[in-house]
Amino acid sequence: MSDNNNIVLSLKNVTKKFGDLTVLDNMSLDIHEHEIVVLCGPSGGGKSTLLRSINGLEKINSGEIYYRGELVTNKNIKSVRSHIGMVFQSFNLFDNLTVRDNLTIAPIKILKKTKAEAVEKAQSYLDTFGIGDKMDHYPHQLSGGQKQRVAIVRSMMMEPDVMLFDEPTSALDPEMIKEVLDAIRRLAEMGMTMVIVTHEIGFAREVSSRMLFLENAKIRVDASTEDFFTNTEDERLKQFLSVILKH
Amino acid sequence: MTFNWRVFQTTFPDFMRATGVTIQYAVIAIVIAVIWGIFIGSINFRRPKGIWRITSAYVCFFRETPLLVQIYFLFYGLSRLMPVSASIIAVAALVLNDGAFIAENVRGGLQSINKGQEEAAYALGFSKFQTMIYFLIPQAVTKVQDSIMNMVSIIIKDTSLLMWITITELTYMAHRVNSKYYQPVTAYLTAAVIYMALFLSVQGIKKLMDRRSQKKYELSES
Numbered sequence: 001m002s003d004n005n006n007i008v009l010s011l012k013n014v015t016k017k018f019g020d021l022t023v024l025d026n027m028s029l030d031i032h033e034h035e036i037v038v039l040c041g042p043s044g045g046g047k048s049t050l051l052r053s054i055n056g057l058e059k060i061n062s063g064e065i066y067y068r069g070e071l072v073t074n075k076n077i078k079s080v081r082s083h084i085g086m087v088f089q090s091f092n093l094f095d096n097l098t099v100r101d102n103l104t105i106a107p108i109k110i111l112k113k114t115k116a117e118a119v120e121k122a123q124s125y126l127d128t129f130g131i132g133d134k135m136d137h138y139p140h141q142l143s144g145g146q147k148q149r150v151a152i153v154r155s156m157m158m159e160p161d162v163m164l165f166d167e168p169t170s171a172l173d174p175e176m177i178k179e180v181l182d183a184i185r186r187l188a189e190m191g192m193t194m195v196i197v198t199h200e201i202g203f204a205r206e207v208s209s210r211m212l213f214l215e216n217a218k219i220r221v222d223a224s225t226e227d228f229f230t231n232t233e234d235e236r237l238k239q240f241l242s243v244i245l246k247h
Numbered sequence: 248m249t250f251n252w253r254v255f256q257t258t259f260p261d262f263m264r265a266t267g268v269t270i271q272y273a274v275i276a277i278v279i280a281v282i283w284g285i286f287i288g289s290i291n292f293r294r295p296k297g298i299w300r301i302t303s304a305y306v307c308f309f310r311e312t313p314l315l316v317q318i319y320f321l322f323y324g325l326s327r328l329m330p331v332s333a334s335i336i337a338v339a340a341l342v343l344n345d346g347a348f349i350a351e352n353v354r355g356g357l358q359s360i361n362k363g364q365e366e367a368a369y370a371l372g373f374s375k376f377q378t379m380i381y382f383l384i385p386q387a388v389t390k391v392q393d394s395i396m397n398m399v400s401i402i403i404k405d406t407s408l409l410m411w412i413t414i415t416e417l418t419y420m421a422h423r424v425n426s427k428y429y430q431p432v433t434a435y436l437t438a439a440v441i442y443m444a445l446f447l448s449v450q451g452i453k454k455l456m457d458r459r460s461q462k463k464y465e466l467s468e469s
Contacts, residue, residue, distance in 0.1 A: 057366055082372030092363035096385045105381060106371040151367075158371060 006033040007069070008162050008193050009054060014063035016049055023049045024060070025217035031162065031195060036188055038204040038225075039197045041214035042240065047197040050214070051164050054195070055084045068161070082110055085155030085163040089170050091147040093139040099126075099150055100135045107157050118157070125153040129183050145176030149183050156187075163187060165196040181207075201244050205229055213237045251433045258424045258437075265420035266441050272334075272416060273403045273445075276341035280402070281395060283342055284349025285388065289379055291350060292357040302350075309347035315408050317344055322412045337409045345402050352394045356387030396453045400446050407442075417441060 009031040016024040023046045031037055039047040052058040054065060056077045065072045067080045094102050103125075104118035113121075126132045129149045139147055148168055155163060165184065169177040181203050187194065188207050198204055204211065204225075211228035213221035213236075221228065221237050232238060290302045309317060318340045325331055325339075360383055368378040388395075410419035421438035425431045 055370055057369065078372050078374060081370055084370075086367075086370035088363060088367065088370075090361075090363050092361075092367035094364060094367065094382050096382065096389060106373070109377065109381070110372045154367075154371070 007031070008033055008035075008067070009195075010066040010069075011050075011054070012064045012066070014050075014053060014060050014065065016046075016053055016058060016060045022217050024053065026063070027217075027219060029212075029219065029222075031193065033193055034191050035210055036192075036194045036196070036208045037210045037212060038208040039195065039212045039214055040199070040201065040204060040240075040244075041212075041220070045214040046217045047214050048166050051086075051166050051195060051197055054164060055081050055086055057086075082106075082158055083161045085158060085160035087148070087151050087155055087163065087165045087168050089167040091139075091144070091151045091171070093147055093151055093154070095139055097138075098135070099137050099139075099142075102139070102150060103154050103157050106154070111158065122153065122157060125156055126150075128186065129153060130179070143176060144172045145179045148172065148176075148180045152180075152183050152187070160192075162193040162195065165194065165198065167197050167199070169198065169200060199244070201241075213240065215240075249432060250436060251428070251430045254424070254428045254430045254433045255437060258420075258428075258434075261424070262417070262420055262437055262441065265415060265417045266445075268414065269403065269406050269416040270445070272337060272341065272406045272409060272414070273399070276338055276345065276406075277399050277402050279338070280342045280346040280349055280398070283346035285353050285384060287346065287350035288353025288357065288387075289384065291354045293375075293379075305343075306347045306350050309344050310351065314340065314344050314405055315411065318408055318412055333412045333414060336412060337406075337414050340409075341402060341405055345398055345405065348401075349391075349395060349398055352391040353384075353387050356390040357383055359390065360386050392456075396449070396456075399449050403442065403445050403449070 007030050009029075011027055011029045014024050014027045015022065023044075025046075027046075027050065029050075039050065041047060049058055053060050056072065067083065070076065070080075072080050093099075094105075097105065100119065100122065103122040104113075104115065107113040107118040107121070108115060123132065123135065126134065129152065131146055131149055134142060134146060134150065139150075142150065152163075152168075168184065169180050172180060177200070181200065184194070184196070184203075185207060196204070196208070208225045211221070211223060211225050212219050213228070213234070215236060221232060221234050223232065228237075229241070232241075287302050287306065291299055291306065293299070318336070321336050321340050321343075322333065325336060364382055364386065365378055368382050369375075373381065406414075406416050407418035409416050410422060417438050421434040424437075425434040428434070
């Protein structure tokens, strides 16, 4: 784990403020290859902002972010983003495009793949995630769970090095949560490096290798999943877990 | 004062020719105005430093002043600076005026698009420009499609003001027929009926377009 060669993402002293409110307070963090890191903690703790800062959707006030040892700047942000998949709470599929075009436009325009190549790959991913028949549908014709799986496939089409999930199941009906979690489990089996913000604590415990507890703009606990749930000394985390596990 | 069929019959070919001129100006103007409006509306949405002050001042000026004043302004003002024909002034006036309205519609359409669409595009590695071209502008245009179709019938009516700068369009023809035969009812009713027919054809095209886009959705429903 301490081998520097397999660090995918690295945050060094990252601070982010919204006006007077500090949401990320001098945060440092390394994410290694094949790690599955779950961020949890109370709302307003900075989980989503941390995730969004990694691929530049939020501009940080100070500190540095490295991707594979390379400092992320305004100049290379587009190329860095094409290596980092992002799945949003509200899916954000392109409303004006069919599933086919949603999935193939980025590989064609950015990775310069041929259309046939991209479509073939899209079909095989859709089949993997159980929505192989939705190729010609528009986003508004899909259920929430289907939309989110298409969004996951859209990110996977870019052959990402790491995937970020920003509360991927929070906008879903209970019965659709499972199909999306199953899709993420699938990626875990493939060995995908992932950073996930989620309130599905049972799922987090099952799938993650490392857990972070964020509160008041700081990483309060950073531990292996097992230690996080069984050996924690942190009073605040114990309290948080006792509430969330009971629920 | 009644409708004079004899005058109608003699002048009908002239009216048809003038209708051709009206359609020609309307079609050229709407095509350019849509492109121009999307361009200006996108600038006013993005607000790049400096430029958007100019573009939004332009939009304000052309929306809030009468078209006839703009036509005269361009006709007498521009022709003093450079030799331009009345027909170019005519198209320019229609494009600048109706383009300003379309620009405001497009800007509103762009603003109503969920921020998540943009973020998803950036997260995949698209540039700001690509995001506008592939995702935001197509969605905004779909949203304002109806009001753009309304602009088409407005432009057709707007062409009637071009008679004041010697364009021989439909209203000009009605004027000329009236001054020659002293038959205002015949002259202006003929013109009005033709305008109405043009409007109804535009409505027909609009219905066809609606049906087509509906079909597109239905096909993929199965």
